[in-house]
Amino acid sequence: MRIHTTVRTTALPLLLAGTLLAAGCTKEDDAAPPAPDKPRTVTSVSGCAKGSWTDPADLAPDRAPARCAPRTPAPRPLSKERSLTIATGTLSAEYVAPLQMALEKGEFKKEGLNVDLKVLPTPDALPLLAKGDIDAQWAAPEAAVMNGITSGFDIKWTAGNFSPGPHSKSGLWVRLKKDETAAHVPMAGRTLGTMIGKGSVIAYPMNRALKKHGGGLDEIKFQQLGSADVLTALQNGGTDAAWLLDPVWRKVDGDKKYAFLGGQPRGEPLGGLLFGPNLLKKDPDAGVALLRAYIRTVNTYFAADYKADKAFARELAELLKTDEDVLLSTPSLRMDWEIRAGTTDRLQDAYRAAGVSEGVRVPESKAVDRALYEEAVGHK
Structure with missing residues (x-):
């Protein structure tokens, strides 16, 4: 049976604090020492x-x-x-x-x-x-x-x-300025639109791709956008770059106005x-x-x-x-x-x-x- 559940997202720090508080209700003196793991x-x-x-x-x-x-x-x-x-x-x-x-x-x-x-x-x-x-x-x-x-x-x-896969281009795409090529796109100071926050694992490949082009997560401006808005913002100039997921990147693949800078590491x-x-x-x-x-x-x-x-x-x-x-x-x-x-x-x-x-x-x-x-x- 599959359960489809929609819930209200609660702030993680509050949840962490509540869980740890509950865990801390047992007196340390009363707690039994943990049993050693049995070898499997x-x-x-x-x-x-x-x-x-x-x-x-x-x-x-x-x-x-x-x-x-x-x-x-x-x-x-x-x-x-x-x-x-x-x-x-x-x-x-x-x-x-x-x-x-x-x-x-x-x-x-x-x-x-x-x-x-x-x-x-x-x-x-x-x-x-x-x-x-x-x-x-x-x-x-x-x-x-x-x-x-x-x-x-x-x-x-x-x-x-x-x-x-080896032919995937899901990842960081940038709108090229005049005289820029995909070989080197100065990314420091540019804006990046994404539906994924800085705390996502995508921060790792994103940072790696940015550093290849003179930027880094600490040198760009993030724009948090809805999934339906990321591509639109990149195309109309609302953001300089965007992290495009499958199959959205297909919309700009082959268009010389855009360049793919990198995605999740293969393997x-x-x-x-x-x-x-x-x-x-x-x-x-x-x-x-x-x-x-x-x-x-x-x-x-x-x-x-x-x-x-x-x-x-x-x-x-x-x-x-x-x-x-x-x-x-x-x-x-x-x-x-x-x-x-x-x-x-x-x-x-x-x-x-x-x-x-x-x-x-x-x-x-x-x-x-x-x-x-x-x-x-x-x-x-």
């Missing part, structure tokens, strides 16, 4: 041998994402059915397709999981995840997430989602599944089962250029409730469950440059847990 047994998985794991330090843009054989890793049903809730900001975006397809094809059910997808904005879902009111979040380690971890939230990034997912205490500590078996179903869905339906299969593309468009021609107008995403080394460090550097994060970096060991997806594919 990892065994080899049929169909997930060579190619099912890549070195996290490999940041090559043409790196082949990890893959198992189709329909693997095979289901290993839990002894007792679990009901899990996964929060997601949307059910219609293409990057949510593996979760939607896993529901549609019964992949979660095969693991003994009854999964609900609940639409919640990140600021609302984050405290619920930390408290155990929801089990996982399909989101990204945004500034709010990292700040929450600093504040004591037991949340970790446990699986990646995607990186752009480096910037989001995916976040787990809270329920799946990290209380029931990691269910966490591995969830990841196994997700990984199996990627291997079976999204292993390569999934839009080349027109019948599948039609099915996917219906599932996402989007127009098939719109879906086919952009390249397939490179679905990727792995997390690259150092991504959370690079994200935090960008948040600091944007002025939405201060203090010491959250170390990767506190923000990322690769052990559960490694167990799901049998990597020791």
Whole structure:
């Protein structure tokens, strides 16, 4: 069953404070010492041998994402059915397709999981995840997430989602001035229109693209715009540059008045599944089962250029409730469950440059847990 929920967004600092206050009601003297984590047994998985794991330090843009054989890793049903809730900001975006397809094809059910997808904005879902009111979040380690971890939230990034295909131009576009070329566009002092705030993971590739052209997040002026206004503002001169998502960038691609300056790094997912205490500590078996179903869905339906299969593309468009021609107008995403080394460090550097994060970096060991997806594919 899928749950579509619309809620009022609450200020994150207030939610963080309330959650931490509730957590602090137990007297320190009365609290039992935490039990040591039991070592988990990892065994080899049929169909997930060579190619099912890549070195996290490999940041090559043409790196082949990890893959198992189709329909693997095979289901290993839990002894007792679990009901899990996964929060997601949307059910219609293409990057949510593996979760939607896993529901549609019964992949979660095969693991003994009854999964609900609940639409919640990140600021609302984050405290619920930390408290155990929801089990996982399909989101990204945004500034709010990292700040929450600093504040004591037991949340970790446990699986990646995607990186752009080699022909994607989703990202930073600029309207060229007279005599400017795409090779070098002085960006310092210009305005940038975006529907995505400075605390989003997009701050990292945005900052990287700006620095290549003499700018940076601290040297441009942000204009927060609605999704329907970003392209219009770029075209009518209301903003100098804009971060254009799929499939909006198609509207300016090929027009010599505009230049594409860069997008999300290829081969480096910037989001995916976040787990809270329920799946990290209380029931990691269910966490591995969830990841196994997700990984199996990627291997079976999204292993390569999934839009080349027109019948599948039609099915996917219906599932996402989007127009098939719109879906086919952009390249397939490179679905990727792995997390690259150092991504959370690079994200935090960008948040600091944007002025939405201060203090010491959250170390990767506190923000990322690769052990559960490694167990799901049998990597020791």
